Amino acid sequence: MTLIDTAPASLPDVAASVPDFDHERVLVVTGRRSGLTIIVAVHSTRLGQALGGCRVWQYDDWQDALADALRLSAAMTLKNAAAGLARGGGKAVIHVPRGTVLTEEGRHAAMLDLGDAVESLDGAYMTAEDVGTSAELMAIVALRTAHVCGLPPEQGGVGEPADATASGVFAAIGSTLDALDGSRDVAGRHIVISGLGQVGGRLARALTAGGARLTVTDVDTSKKALAAELGAHWVEPADAHTVNADLFVPCGLGGALSSRVIDELRVRGVVGAANNQLASRDGARRLADRGILWAPDFVVNGGGVIYLDGASTGDADLDAIELRVLAIGDTVTEIFRESAADGTTTLEAAERIAEARLHAA
Ligand SMILES: NC(=O)c1ccc[n+]([C@@H]2O[C@H](COP(=O)([O-])OP(=O)(O)OC[C@H]3O[C@@H](n4cnc5c(N)ncnc54)[C@H](O)[C@@H]3O)[C@@H](O)[C@H]2O)c1
Structure with missing residues (x-):
């Protein structure tokens, strides 16, 4: 209705x-x-x-x-189903x-x-x-x-979900690197983060701690302070996607992956927190044709809803929630495997997995 x-x-x-x-x-x-x-x-x-x-x-x-x-909202249906939530x-x-x-x-x-x-x-x-x-x-x-x-x-709530979202993105980054090179280790990898907000900022800290080399950007120039603190290289927002690196990690607003941006990317994988990254659906095929492995956003950024759903119940088990967040990495691996096996895009493979969970209900 x-x-x-x-x-x-x-x-x-x-x-x-x-x-x-x-x-x-x-x-x-x-x-x-x-x-x-x-x-x-x-x-x-x-x-x-x-x-x-x-x-x-x-x-x-x-x-x-x-x-x-x-x-x-339509993306949330797929995200919650892909995350295995009764939501x-x-x-x-x-x-x-x-x-x-x-x-x-x-x-x-x-x-x-x-x-x-x-x-x-x-x-x-x-x-x-x-x-x-x-x-x-x-x-x-x-x-x-x-x-x-x-x-x-302090008001009886479970707080912001950005920690969990960043943990899920980190797990997905590991799975993407694993699919590309056979190792989940971020040490020595060159990673570009666009958007240093609640999720991107946490991710930048975690990746730096893991030994990754970062190039970062944000439309908010006050974020340069974080870049300096972490020893990350700063580029202008319009140039971030053209940096030659291992991964591009969109953590700003949606629609970042336009046809032009996809054509100009110089990375082997894209995996980030931003919702609705593809400016249009055919971007998934365009990325695949360029040999760029894209981890679908609605799976990658599901850590926040997993946390909110799990932590909002009276008897929340934080260890169990953490395991479910880290399982995002397994779902990403499954998506890459299915997409490679049948020649579909990673978007189609992710939607199939989410819809199977939706229709099994
Ligand atoms: N916060 C969460 O737990 C969560 C969960 C799931 C998905 N997401 C998605 O992840 C993305 C980031 O969320 P957040 O909570 O960190 O938001 P945020 O508002 O804290 O941070 C977004 C950052 O991106 C920057 N930005 C905006 N447009 C940009 C551009 N064109 N280029 C570079 N930087 C740009 C902003 O200045 C800001 O610093 C959003 O798309 C959000 O919907 C967030």
């Missing part, structure tokens, strides 16, 4: 621009307090309550935010009009509005942090709904 609470005339065009529109529910509301457009897309609850973060981001218009929510896929997006600076009060109001929107879905969707939100902001959401996870530990 598709539920549109606010039904603008151009909605069919937006939906048509999203391949395979098959979402269960989409809620589009104007926040009573914030005045911002809040979108909650529930793609599937087949495996259980939908789980996915809330992104607060600037778009040209709310239709672009809706398209993003539709794509991201469906959903995502919330709050549209901040381009050029608007959200004040602290505005952000607070937006989180209360988000809480109301989530609560109105009667438990179909549980929200969490994502780009533009934080554990502290999730505590504000929790004032309006119980269907939120990842609150700060």
Whole structure:
């Protein structure tokens, strides 16, 4: 069922621009307090309550935010299935009009509005942090709904999932290196990280500790301090993908792998945390044709949801959660094996594995 609470005339065009529109529910509301457009897309609850973060981001218009929510929520269904969770896929997006600076009060109001929107879905969707939100902001959401996870530990929550996400990406990097060279060891490898935020920053530290040689970038130049601290080489964001290295690790926003970027890559593998890395689906074939091994993003970055799902239950077993996060590396190896065996792209192999888990339910 598709539920549109606010039904603008151009909605069919937006939906048509999203391949395979098959979402269960989409809620589009104007926040009573914030005045911002809040979108909650529930793609599937087949495996259980939908789980996915809330992104607060600037778009040209709310239709672009809706398209993003539709794509991201569908990706969450595959991600949660690939991670072996009893969770469906959903995502919330709050549209901040381009050029608007959200004040602290505005952000607070937006989180209360988000809480109301989530609560109105009667438990179909549980929200969490994502780009533009934080554990502290999730505590504000929790004032309006119980269907939120990842609150700060001092407020009874399980904290931010970025550690687990970074651990999962690290495991996937090991599997990618193993598939390329027969060794998981990062020591001596040259790795390019684009985006030094919560996940990319942690990954940079872990890879440096493991002996990797790093080239890094971020659109936020304050991240140069971390690069200097780690002894990493800094390049401009537009040049990062052209660096001759072993791996390119996208940890910024989605869509980084356009046709042009893929053609200009000078690495043997791409494996990173960013959601929806491929600007278009045929990028997976383009990467394969160039002999570049791509570890599908929705599998690689599943550590965060594995942590949030596991840690949010009353009797959380952190060791068991860690093992499930590290098992992302095994899934990546399985994807590479299947894709090599039948000549399909790694994207197709990953989707097959996720869909098999989805339909086995
Ligand atoms: N945080 C998590 O646990 C988690 C889980 C799953 C997926 N992800 C995905 O991983 C990515 C990073 O997440 P995060 O939590 O680290 O976000 P973040 O906002 O903390 O960090 C993103 C960083 O990327 C930088 N950036 C943005 N655009 C860039 C560009 N074009 N080139 C270079 N740098 C750019 C930003 O300045 C920022 O420092 C996002 O796509 C997110 O959806 C995160």
